[in-house]
Amino acid sequence: MSSSYGPPEMMAVAMARLIRDGELVFVGVNSPLPLVAVSLARRLHAPSSTLLSIGGGINPTPNKLGPATSNARLSVGSASVFDNVDFYGLVARGGVDTTFLGLAQVDERARVNSSFIGERQRPAVRFPGGGGAAAILPLSRRVILWRASHSPRIFVKEVPFVTSAGNIDRIVTPLCIFRKEKGQLVLDSLHPYVTRERLVESTGFAIKNLDGAPLTPPPTEGELAELMRVDPEGVRRVEFPARELSAA
Amino acid sequence: MNKQLALEDAARLIRDGQVITIGGTLCQRVPAAFVREIARQGVRDLELVKPSPGYDIDLLAAAGCVRRIRSGIVSLEQPYGMAPNFRRAVEEGRLEVIENACPTIMASLQAASFGVPFQPVAGLEGSDIPKVSGFGKVADPFTGKEVYVVPAIRPDWAIIHVNEADVRGNARIYGSPVWDRLMSRAAQRCILTTEKILPTEHFAAQPELTIIPEVFVEAVVLARGGAWPTSSYPEYDVDDDGMWNYLERLRAPEGLARYLEESKSHDRSGIEVAA
Numbered sequence: 001m002s003s004s005y006g007p008p009e010m011m012a013v014a015m016a017r018l019i020r021d022g023e024l025v026f027v028g029v030n031s032p033l034p035l036v037a038v039s040l041a042r043r044l045h046a047p048s049s050t051l052l053s054i055g056g057g058i059n060p061t062p063n064k065l066g067p068a069t070s071n072a073r074l075s076v077g078s079a080s081v082f083d084n085v086d087f088y089g090l091v092a093r094g095g096v097d098t099t100f101l102g103l104a105q106v107d108e109r110a111r112v113n114s115s116f117i118g119e120r121q122r123p124a125v126r127f128p129g130g131g132g133a134a135a136i137l138p139l140s141r142r143v144i145l146w147r148a149s150h151s152p153r154i155f156v157k158e159v160p161f162v163t164s165a166g167n168i169d170r171i172v173t174p175l176c177i178f179r180k181e182k183g184q185l186v187l188d189s190l191h192p193y194v195t196r197e198r199l200v201e202s203t204g205f206a207i208k209n210l211d212g213a214p215l216t217p218p219p220t221e222g223e224l225a226e227l228m229r230v231d232p233e234g235v236r237r238v239e240f241p242a243r244e245l246s247a248a
Numbered sequence: 249m250n251k252q253l254a255l256e257d258a259a260r261l262i263r264d265g266q267v268i269t270i271g272g273t274l275c276q277r278v279p280a281a282f283v284r285e286i287a288r289q290g291v292r293d294l295e296l297v298k299p300s301p302g303y304d305i306d307l308l309a310a311a312g313c314v315r316r317i318r319s320g321i322v323s324l325e326q327p328y329g330m331a332p333n334f335r336r337a338v339e340e341g342r343l344e345v346i347e348n349a350c351p352t353i354m355a356s357l358q359a360a361s362f363g364v365p366f367q368p369v370a371g372l373e374g375s376d377i378p379k380v381s382g383f384g385k386v387a388d389p390f391t392g393k394e395v396y397v398v399p400a401i402r403p404d405w406a407i408i409h410v411n412e413a414d415v416r417g418n419a420r421i422y423g424s425p426v427w428d429r430l431m432s433r434a435a436q437r438c439i440l441t442t443e444k445i446l447p448t449e450h451f452a453a454q455p456e457l458t459i460i461p462e463v464f465v466e467a468v469v470l471a472r473g474g475a476w477p478t479s480s481y482p483e484y485d486v487d488d489d490g491m492w493n494y495l496e497r498l499r500a501p502e503g504l505a506r507y508l509e510e511s512k513s514h515d516r517s518g519i520e521v522a523a
Contacts, residue, residue, distance in 0.1 A: 056424025067326035072423030072481030088351040092370035122341035131321035134349035135371030165374030238326045
């Protein structure tokens with residue numbers, strides 16, 4: 001693959017492209033890649049979109065992006081402080097266009113488990129929890145999920161517990177983009193440096209549209225140049241396990 | 249009325265088996281010095297109610313202070329990742345999680361703050377959370393449409409770290425108050441730790457900036473750096489070395505005791521400085 005970009009750049013650019021100009025976009029806790037992606041989109045094709053940060057700011061202008069997206073520095077430059085209670089009221093009354101949410105596991109019916117595996121009282125694996133996802137997924141007009149890792153333990157046939165389900169539009173990973181169609185995940189595009197064999201081996205369910213899906217257009221020179229300006233310190237890389245960075 | 253207490257004395261207000269809520273979020277503006285003092289005093293069987301705990305529950309889980317938690321997400325955020333001591337305590341069956349979404353905890357606290365028994369919550373369709381966590385579903389008496397409801401939860405204490413307070417308990421928070429304004433209304437009483445103690449005139453000059461009024465407050469603790477190693481905007485950011493040191497220390501079996509001993513003079517220094 002080209003040395004000018006890797007999975008972090010591909011994901012940041014792919015997520016940015018999904019943002020539409022004029023939208024109100026929410027970036028919650030634990031979301032370095034979405035923070036970079038929305039900041040990038042606002043400097044490219046979506047200058048009139050609004051970033052609502054769980055750090056408390058509306059279109060904040062911190063002097064640099066950091067990995068902690070609940071940081072109150074994400075209210076610097078904002079003309080108001082928009083707190084968590086404000087946000088959950090807004091999303092509940094249908095006021096949020098697009099939300100980015102993470103996931104621990106997702107299945108072929110686009111149901112997300114971010115809670116646990118095994119017995120509830122003594123789980124084999126405890127995950128962080130879904131945050132606001134159980135409420136946001138049915139309420140935000142559109143939800144883009146992302147995960148900086150792609151394996152059969154993450155993309156499973158059936159999740160053992162449904163933390164959240166709802167208006168999933170796309171799922172962006174280091175390998176590909178899925179879309180939701182008639183209640184099922186369907187391959188939308190495959191990143192240019194990924195073979196179809198590798199995607200099959202890395203996914204725990206049979207992939208629909210495996211042969212028909214196109215390649216994700218690689219990041220353009222213009223997108224990459226703006227990405228370096230938005231994120232000079234490489235916040236986009238912080239979520240990636242080492243194996244995802246080396247395997248590309 | 250002067251409500252200023254030393255950290256150790258204020259922490260003694262927390263009794264075994266009580267329900268607490270803790271201000272801040274993940275690794276931001278957590279009343280960390282107070283949390284460590286609870287651990288030093290060996291308080292047991294607490295229930296923590298908080299939409300987004302992080303450093304606080306990780307340390308309290310390691311110390312065995314908490315038997316049950318109601319939360320939406322538990323994380324130390326990037327680059328530290330998931331809270332490892334919380335995870336271990338849950339996987340070993342020592343800590344029960346009542347699965348929630350952040351806004352369902354919010355709604356339980358809102359019900360308590362409004363003095364009503366339960367609160368409707370939007371969303372949750374398709375989620376298994378209402379079933380495993382005992383939420384209700386009722387028909388709206390006006391439209392007949394069904395809605396999920398959660399019970400009021402009134403914590404015994406809200407423990408909140410603020411930027412500025414007076415000795416009567418009026419307090420300002422700069423940056424986002426996160427959930428803390430709500431927590432201060434939902435709990436029976438509040439305990440504040442504060443970066444600075446200022447005269448009441450400072451607050452009276454711009455009363456609209458007071459997030460927590462004195463009527464809710466039981467105790468005020470001067471705790472400079474009291475959120476460390478979490479942030480207290482705008483004074484200081486998350487201390488990266490402090491976070492890695494915490495995680496490293498607690499990997500050893502006797503690491504927690506050592507960590508609590510090493511941080512003791514930092515935590516209790518606020519009062520010494522004031523005196």
